[in-house]
Every structure is written in structure tokens, then in C-alpha cells.
Amino acid sequence: MTTQYDLVVLGGGPGGFDAAVEAAAAGLKTALVEAAELGGTCLNRGCIPTKLWLGATSAIEELAAQSKARVASGEVRVDFAALQAKKDRHVAATRKAMAARLAQLGVDLHAGRGRLADSASIEVAGTDGTRTIGFKNLLVATGSRPACFPGLTPDGVRVLDSTGFLALPAMPQSLIVVGGGFIGLEMAQAAHRLGAKITIVDALPRIAGPEDREVSRALEAAFRRMGWELRLGVQVTSVTTQGDSAVLTMQTSAESAGEELAAECALVAVGRRPNSADLGLESLGVELSGPGSVRTNEYLEAAPGVYAVGDVNGRTLLAHAASHQAHYVVQRLLGKGGKAPYDSGPVPSILYGNPEVLRVGLMADEAKAGGESVLVSRAQLIQNPIAQAHAATQGFVKCVWRQGRLVGVTAVGADVSRMAVSAALLVRAGWTREDAAGFMFPHPTLDESLKAAMLADKEAA
Numbered sequence: 001m002t003t004q005y006d007l008v009v010l011g012g013g014p015g016g017f018d019a020a021v022e023a024a025a026a027g028l029k030t031a032l033v034e035a036a037e038l039g040g041t042c043l044n045r046g047c048i049p050t051k052l053w054l055g056a057t058s059a060i061e062e063l064a065a066q067s068k069a070r071v072a073s074g075e076v077r078v079d080f081a082a083l084q085a086k087k088d089r090h091v092a093a094t095r096k097a098m099a100a101r102l103a104q105l106g107v108d109l110h111a112g113r114g115r116l117a118d119s120a121s122i123e124v125a126g127t128d129g130t131r132t133i134g135f136k137n138l139l140v141a142t143g144s145r146p147a148c149f150p151g152l153t154p155d156g157v158r159v160l161d162s163t164g165f166l167a168l169p170a171m172p173q174s175l176i177v178v179g180g181g182f183i184g185l186e187m188a189q190a191a192h193r194l195g196a197k198i199t200i201v202d203a204l205p206r207i208a209g210p211e212d213r214e215v216s217r218a219l220e221a222a223f224r225r226m227g228w229e230l231r232l233g234v235q236v237t238s239v240t241t242q243g244d245s246a247v248l249t250m251q252t253s254a255e256s257a258g259e260e261l262a263a264e265c266a267l268v269a270v271g272r273r274p275n276s277a278d279l280g281l282e283s284l285g286v287e288l289s290g291p292g293s294v295r296t297n298e299y300l301e302a303a304p305g306v307y308a309v310g311d312v313n314g315r316t317l318l319a320h321a322a323s324h325q326a327h328y329v330v331q332r333l334l335g336k337g338g339k340a341p342y343d344s345g346p347v348p349s350i351l352y353g354n355p356e357v358l359r360v361g362l363m364a365d366e367a368k369a370g371g372e373s374v375l376v377s378r379a380q381l382i383q384n385p386i387a388q389a390h391a392a393t394q395g396f397v398k399c400v401w402r403q404g405r406l407v408g409v410t411a412v413g414a415d416v417s418r419m420a421v422s423a424a425l426l427v428r429a430g431w432t433r434e435d436a437a438g439f440m441f442p443h444p445t446l447d448e449s450l451k452a453a454m455l456a457d458k459e460a461a
């Protein structure tokens with residue numbers, strides 16, 4: 001007989017796992033279907049492995065900063081093979097703990113690829129055969145995979161996507177990164193610390209394109225100071241393995257002949273594509289939009305009783321956004337939260353490394369799109385005692401104001417992610433300059449730069 005569930009979740013990444021845990025803890029009979037590994041992209045080939053790389057290598061940058069200030073010297077050596085082994089152990093242990101948590105809560109874990117069988121059941125194709133499970137509600141949390149384009153397809157030899165790059169047994173000594181977005185910049189920073197010569201190639205005229213322009217400029221200056229070559233606004237024609245090298249051909253202008261770059265390895269990091277094909281959802285009336293994102297209404301519903309959260313709905317490609325959406329859906333299934341549409345609040349986003357980038361709420365251009373007058377104010381990190389103590393004084397905090405209220409914050413510099421939660425809370429509460437003036441910020445902290453930016457003179461954006 002087909003087992004019936006209140007909720008079947010497709011995908012065990014941050015969105016799917018958190019939804020299954022919360023639903024089961026609240027008493028819903030819940031199944032989680034996972035085609036590969038619990039933890040999804042974030043744990044296995046995303047947030048966590050990259051942060052283990054950056055964490056293990058951060059002392060290299062910190063020592064470099066202090067030695068430039070002539071107060072420290074020496075060398076930090078990182079054993080990359082040991083780091084990779086630690087990463088794999090950490091990821092495996094976390095997966096095990098996740099499986100234990102599901103078992104403890106009574107969530108049935110079905111290993112295999114899920115696909116709609118009919119309007120109320122899912123067929124799970126596992127290694128032990130195929131089974132069918134029934135659902136009252138379905139949550140699609142199947143995530144995303146690396147994007148690739150003609151000519152820009154990783155071959156798994158010298159041309160890799162982020163998954164292949166994270167699995168390397170040794171760090172290459174030269175690296176071409178196609179795509180100066182979050183994945184490319186975080187991985188390039190880890191590779192740089194481990195000795196790789198970095199070249200970033202991007203079709204856009206600036207790196208970190210969705211960020212504030214001043215932030216992109218500050219990042220470009222920082223990376224050029226680190227010796228990186230930035231080839232921006234160029235069209236990549238192809239990137240292929242040739243012998244022991246990755247060779248990239250590009251068009252720098254309409255008139256120019258193609259130019260070639262070669263390195264030990266190339267990383268292609270040109271965005272992500274939703275895992276929405278072959279789920280069989282069309283028969284329920286689920287629509288796809290853009291690159292194949294599952295279209296959801298204001299309640300994150302893709303069809304009656306079918307919800308989609310996380311990367312697959314294309315709203316915000318961040319782990320914490322997937323988890324936040326999952327919480328909303330489960331609360332809705334439990335009849336809590338009334339009829340309020342999903343509200344993400346100000347989404348904090350962080351580019352990790354050194355420098356880091358923090359963004360919360362609206363950037364000046366986005367705030368101006370509403371047609372209202374927008375002001376900005378800034379503080380430089382050079383005036384901050386914590387930045388001074390760490391000899392990391394490059395960077396700034398920038399506040400965005402509409403009608404006298406804080407609607408956005410961005411910052412670039414070492415450790416600016418420390419301000420993420422405070423900035424998000426202040427934007428959410430819509431603080432005024434006077435609120436900041438009357439609030440006691442602890443001293444010395446990087447948060448004082450947030451206060452300084454809020455108190456600084458405002459100018460038109």
C-alpha cells in the first residue's frame with residue numbers, strides 16, 4: 001500500500017531539510033526524498049566547503065596585513081591535502097548528524113530521485129528499486145546546479161565547475177576564473193592564498209555586478225593590489241583543456257582578433273540553473289519562468305498544495321533564504337501566520353574572503369527605481385579602531401536613506417560580515433539618524449562604523 005504523508009519534500013538541501021525537520025517536529029507526517037546527499041549544494045559543494053577553505057587560509061591574509069604594517073613576520077603554511085581531508089570528514093559527519101535528526105523526528109528519508117507520478121503521489125527511483133509515496137502537500141526544494149554555455153562547458157580535466165574545483169587533490173598554481181561573481185571570487189581568494197596566480201574574466205565591465213558600483217570598484221582595486229589580472233567586459237569564446245593547460249579564447253572588442261590565455265586550471269562560475277526539469281510538475285499546472293525557475297505566487301505556492309522554496313524558485317540563491325522560505329511554508333501548512341504573503345524582509349548577503357562584502361536591503365540604484373529621493377552616507381573603515389587593530393583599514397560602510405529612514409546598508413572590507421545582523425535589524429526597523437545617535441554601540445567594534453556611516457552627512461545618491 002502507498003504510504004500517505006501530510007508533506008513530501010523533494011530535496012534535502014537547506015530549504016528541504018529545514019522544512020522536513022520543522023514539519024515533523026510540529027506533528028506532520030513527513031517524508032524527505034533526496035536524490036544524492038543530505039545537505040544539498042550548501043553542505044556538500046557550496047557554502048560549507050568554500051568557508052572551510054577560506055577559514056583555514058585566512059591567517060595567511062591576516063599575517064600579510066600585519067607584516068605590511070611591520071609588526072609581524074613569518075609564514076603560514078597550509079597543507080591542502082589535509083584541508084581537503086578535513087573538509088570531506090566534516091561534510092560526511094554533518095550529513096550523518098542530519099540523517100540522525102530526521103530519524104529522531106520520525107521523518108521518512110527516501111533515497112532516490114523523486115518525480116510526480118500523479119496529482120497526489122511521487123515516484124522515487126532509488127538504487128533499491130522504485131516506490132510510490134502519496135502526499136497531501138508537496139514541497140519542491142530541488143535546488144540548482146552550475147550553469148554552462150556553449151564553449152564554456154567544464155570538461156572535468158583542466159576546465160572545472162565549482163563542484164569539480166572543490167574536489168581537486170592539489171591547488172593549481174595558476175587559475176583562470178570565468179565569472180567574477182560570488183562563487184568565482186570566493187574560490188579565487190582561497191586559491192590566491194594557496195599560491196595560485198589569478199586571472200578573472202567576466203562579460204560585464206565590473207566584478208560582483210549586482211553589488212553597489214563603489215563596492216565593485218573597491219573590490220577590483222583590492223584584487224589588483226593582490227596581483228590579480230582582471231579582464232572585464234570581454235566575451236569568452238571557448239575554454240578547453242589543451243595538454244596540461246586550460247586555454248581560454250576571448251574577444252576583447254568587435255575589431256580585435258581573438259586573444260588566448262592559458263593557466264594550469266580554469267574554473268567556470270557563470271551562475272546557476274534551477275533543478276526543475278523532469279519533475280513532472282507540468283501536469284499540476286506548475287509553470288517555469290526565466291532559466292527554468294519554478295514560478296511561485298506570493299504564498300510560495302506553485303500550484304494548489306504544491307510549494308517551491310530555495311534556489312529552484314529563483315527568488316534568492318542563498319541558503320538562508322531557502323531556510324527562511326521553508327519556515328514560512330511550514331507555518332502556512334500548520335495554519336499559522338494568517339493569510340500574510342511571504343515577506344523575506346531585508347535579505348543579508350555576504351561575499352566572504354578578505355575583503356568581504358556585506359549587503360542588506362536596497363542599494364542606492366534600487367531605492368531610486370521607486371522614483372523617490374534617495375540619500376547616501378558613508379564612513380571609511382580607516383577611522384575604526386578594530387579595523388586599525390587588524391591593519392585592515394581599506395573599505396567603507398555606505399548607508400542608503402529614503403524619507404529619513406535607513407533602507408539599505410552595504411560595506412566592503414575585512415570582516416564586514418560581522419555587521420550583518422545589526423545592519424539587517426536596523427534596516428528592518430527603518431532606523432533614523434537620531435535612532436543611531438541615541439543608541440549605545442559597544443566600543444571598539446566594527447559596528448561603530450555602521451553608526452559612523454549613519455551619523456555622517458548625507459548626499460544625493
Ligand SMILES: Cc1cc2nc3c(=O)[nH]c(=O)nc-3n(C[C@H](O)[C@H](O)[C@H](O)COP(=O)(O)OP(=O)(O)OC[C@H]3O[C@@H](n4cnc5c(N)ncnc54)[C@H](O)[C@@H]3O)c2cc1C
Nearest residue numbers: 011013014015035040041042046047114143310311318319
Ligand atoms: C560554491 C558555492 C558557495 C556558496 N556559498 C554560499 C554561502 O556562503 N552562503 C549562502 O547563503 N549560500 C551560498 N551558496 C548558495 C547555496 O548553496 C544555495 O543557495 C542553497 O544550497 C540552496 O538550497 P536549496 O535547499 O534550495 O537547494 P540545494 O542545496 O541545491 O539542495 C537541493 C537538493 O535537492 C536534491 N534533488 C534535486 N532534484 C531532486 C529530485 N528530483 N528528487 C530528490 N532530490 C532532488 C539535490 O540532490 C540536492 O541535494 C553557495 C553555492 C555555491 C555553489
Ligand SMILES: NC(=O)c1ccc[n+]([C@@H]2O[C@H](COP(=O)([O-])OP(=O)(O)OC[C@H]3O[C@@H](n4cnc5c(N)ncnc54)[C@H](O)[C@@H]3O)[C@@H](O)[C@H]2O)c1
Nearest residue numbers: 179180181182183184202203204236269270271317350351
Ligand atoms: N557567500 C555567498 O552567499 C555565496 C557564495 C557563492 C555563491 N552564492 C550564490 O550562488 C549564486 C551563483 O554564484 P555565481 O558566482 O555562479 O553566479 P553570479 O551570478 O554571482 O556571477 C556569475 C558571473 O559570471 C558572469 N558571466 C555570466 N556569463 C558569462 C560568460 N558567458 N562569460 C563571462 N562571464 C560570464 C556574470 O557577469 C557574473 O559576474 C550567487 O548568485 C549567490 O546567490 C552565494
